[in-house]
Amino acid sequence: MEYAISTRELTRRFGDFTAVDSLTMDIIPGEICGFLGPNGAGKSTAIRMLCGILAPSSGMATVLGYDLLRETEKIKPKIAYMSQKFSLYDDLSVIQNLDFYAGIYSISARHRRKRMQEMLELAQLTGREKDLVANLSSGYKQRLALAAAIIADPELVFLDEPTSGVSPTSRRQFFEIIKTLAEKGTTVIVTTHFMDEAERCDRIAFINQGKLMALDAPDQLKQQFIAGCMVELTPPDPINYLDQLSSLPYVKETSLHGSQIHVLLAHEEYMSQLARDCGHTPEPIEPSLEDVFIHIARLRKEGGVS
Amino acid sequence: MIRVSKVSKRFKVVSAVQKADLHVQKGDIMGLLGPDGAGKTTLLRMICGLITPDEGEILLMGKPLEQLDKYRDELGYMPQRFSLYGDLTVMENIFFFGSMYRLDRSVIKQRADEILDITNLIPFKNRLADQLSGGMKQKLSLTCALITRPSLLILDEPTYGVDPESRKEFWKILYDLNRSGMTLLITTPYMDEAELCTKVAFISEGKIRLVSSPADLKKSFSYPVMQINLKTRRPINLHDLPGILDVSYMGSKVHVIVRDREQGHTEIQNYLLRNRIADATIQEVLPTMEDIFVGLAEGGAERWNMP
Numbered sequence: 001m002e003y004a005i006s007t008r009e010l011t012r013r014f015g016d017f018t019a020v021d022s023l024t025m026d027i028i029p030g031e032i033c034g035f036l037g038p039n040g041a042g043k044s045t046a047i048r049m050l051c052g053i054l055a056p057s058s059g060m061a062t063v064l065g066y067d068l069l070r071e072t073e074k075i076k077p078k079i080a081y082m083s084q085k086f087s088l089y090d091d092l093s094v095i096q097n098l099d100f101y102a103g104i105y106s107i108s109a110r111h112r113r114k115r116m117q118e119m120l121e122l123a124q125l126t127g128r129e130k131d132l133v134a135n136l137s138s139g140y141k142q143r144l145a146l147a148a149a150i151i152a153d154p155e156l157v158f159l160d161e162p163t164s165g166v167s168p169t170s171r172r173q174f175f176e177i178i179k180t181l182a183e184k185g186t187t188v189i190v191t192t193h194f195m196d197e198a199e200r201c202d203r204i205a206f207i208n209q210g211k212l213m214a215l216d217a218p219d220q221l222k223q224q225f226i227a228g229c230m231v232e233l234t235p236p237d238p239i240n241y242l243d244q245l246s247s248l249p250y251v252k253e254t255s256l257h258g259s260q261i262h263v264l265l266a267h268e269e270y271m272s273q274l275a276r277d278c279g280h281t282p283e284p285i286e287p288s289l290e291d292v293f294i295h296i297a298r299l300r301k302e303g304g305v306s
Numbered sequence: 307m308i309r310v311s312k313v314s315k316r317f318k319v320v321s322a323v324q325k326a327d328l329h330v331q332k333g334d335i336m337g338l339l340g341p342d343g344a345g346k347t348t349l350l351r352m353i354c355g356l357i358t359p360d361e362g363e364i365l366l367m368g369k370p371l372e373q374l375d376k377y378r379d380e381l382g383y384m385p386q387r388f389s390l391y392g393d394l395t396v397m398e399n400i401f402f403f404g405s406m407y408r409l410d411r412s413v414i415k416q417r418a419d420e421i422l423d424i425t426n427l428i429p430f431k432n433r434l435a436d437q438l439s440g441g442m443k444q445k446l447s448l449t450c451a452l453i454t455r456p457s458l459l460i461l462d463e464p465t466y467g468v469d470p471e472s473r474k475e476f477w478k479i480l481y482d483l484n485r486s487g488m489t490l491l492i493t494t495p496y497m498d499e500a501e502l503c504t505k506v507a508f509i510s511e512g513k514i515r516l517v518s519s520p521a522d523l524k525k526s527f528s529y530p531v532m533q534i535n536l537k538t539r540r541p542i543n544l545h546d547l548p549g550i551l552d553v554s555y556m557g558s559k560v561h562v563i564v565r566d567r568e569q570g571h572t573e574i575q576n577y578l579l580r581n582r583i584a585d586a587t588i589q590e591v592l593p594t595m596e597d598i599f600v601g602l603a604e605g606g607a608e609r610w611n612m613p
Binding site for chain 1: 343440
């Protein structure tokens with residue numbers, strides 16, 4: 001199979017800082033692949049290299065079958081990139097923004113109207129054509145930014161934190177659109193800090209300190225990555241209870257999830273001891289993706305990565 | 307600490323906030339939640355005195371907003387987007403910010419050491435703000451907002467673009483501040499953060515719909531929530547079944563808000579049978595904050611039996 005993206009030891013250094021460190025991975029055509037990792041892990045740098053707007057320091061990659069170093073200009077017309085800051089014109093209307101982008105991508109006059117209409121429908125902006133972008137709420141802006149980015153019908157779409165600062169309902173709507181795109185065969189790479197969005201990805205690439213830590217389906221990651229027994233506690237004042245729990249010798253990790261605490265025990269048999277020590281009954285649970293995220297982020301911080 | 311009474315604000319044709327009432331008591335961590343464009347930021351800006359309401363009254367610490375200049379120091383505000391200087395270091399930003407409040411250099415220095423210790427930024431004192439990670443930038447904004455030692459702190463989406471681990475660290479700091487007596491008013495799109503608030507106020511279309519503790523909000527949700535646990539991931543489409551109000555997918559779990567417990571359970575069970583999904587289980591669960599948010603955003607406050 002020809003991969004949508006295939007990288008080998010792709011590396012980018014800024015001075016003595018290695019932002020992306022020997023990234024080797026293959027992205028399957030038509031999949032939604034989530035890039036996850038702490039702030040500053042190298043996600044955006046990796047994406048900018050794959051878009052051909054930042055030259056790698058070393059390593060190689062193919063994007064849509066083209067060589068990233070030598071055929072950059074062949075790649076660019078077939079991909080779309082939506083950055084963290086929506087590049088829209090506030091003082092133009094919805095339809096004027098779309099028309100502007102259609103012009104940039106040289107979409108012929110014959111196809112332009114039809115394509116703009118399709119984009120309005122996809123982004124659920126029908127009826128808002130004449131509204132100024134300045135007057136749109138962030139959820140609408142975000143969908144318009146996506147529509148503008150993909151107006152030329154790209155084969156591969158990069159979305160860099162597209163849903164920061166939008167509400168749960170808008171985020172859901174946005175992800176439905178991404179799903180629609182992927183079902184039509186578009187490959188989607190998306191970075192996010194929302195674990196519920198990560199859950200909806202086909203596969204997840206965990207990146208930390210420039211390195212690829214894992215690349216797998218969400219369920220696989222949850223089942224395989226965490227060794228031990230994960231339980232949930234619901235104590236009063238959970239946030240101030242964390243330190244006390246962490247000091248117990250058989251507790252490997254603790255983390256806060258809303259009003260619940262997730263506790264990773266070295267072994268199932270410590271459950272009764274935990275119940276005695278803290279006076280609350282622990283519930284065994286399957287680790288969430290957030291647990292996996294925190295686990296990997298901490299592994300790296302402690303230098304415990306093999 | 308904050309008493310907002312019948313406050314409205316229009317921008318040309320848009321009614322951003324309509325007759326909003328909100329009371330924040332000393333020691334509260336009040337979360338202001340709502341869909342995009344609901345009026346959250348407008349309301350916060352009015353409370354901070356950055357824009358003037360068209361009508362209504364806002365009292366801060368018992369005093370009308372017009373007198374705000376006299377007690378500016380009591381109020382800390384962390385705006386939605388990073389508004390510090392990238393080409394200044396952490397300490398230079400703090401000095402700049404503190405001097406705008408006419409604080410002495412020696413006072414700023416002493417307080418900065420204290421606050422940077424709380425926000426875990428001491429090792430980064432001399433780093434340029436541009437070279438901080440997203441989470442650290444937010445902590446620097448917080449440090450600046452705290453330099454006057456406010457008793458009331460207003461934060462507009464402070465964890466925007468911050469990774470899960472750093473968000474937790476940030477909230478630990480907020481809790482420490484709250485325990486030392488600070489009152490907090492905060493907006494967030496993260497529902498796990500909403501759950502950490504002592505109270506949440508839900509705003510939509512410029513109106514405050516509901517104020518409650520997260521626990522009471524969950525208990526008083528009018529409709530049962532059914533959770534389907536799937537062994538394997540597969541597409542299921544429950545939207546069109548009768549009596550189903552909302553469906554949300556969370557990987558191998560699906561939350562379904564149903565009008566009626568018995569009917570909903572039967573409909574889901576029949577759907578699973580029809581589609582030969584044998585390895586799934588159905589159980590009733592408490593709604594998550596996300597279920598509640600979506601319920602409020604789409605169904606309004608009538609989905610609640612608030613006392």
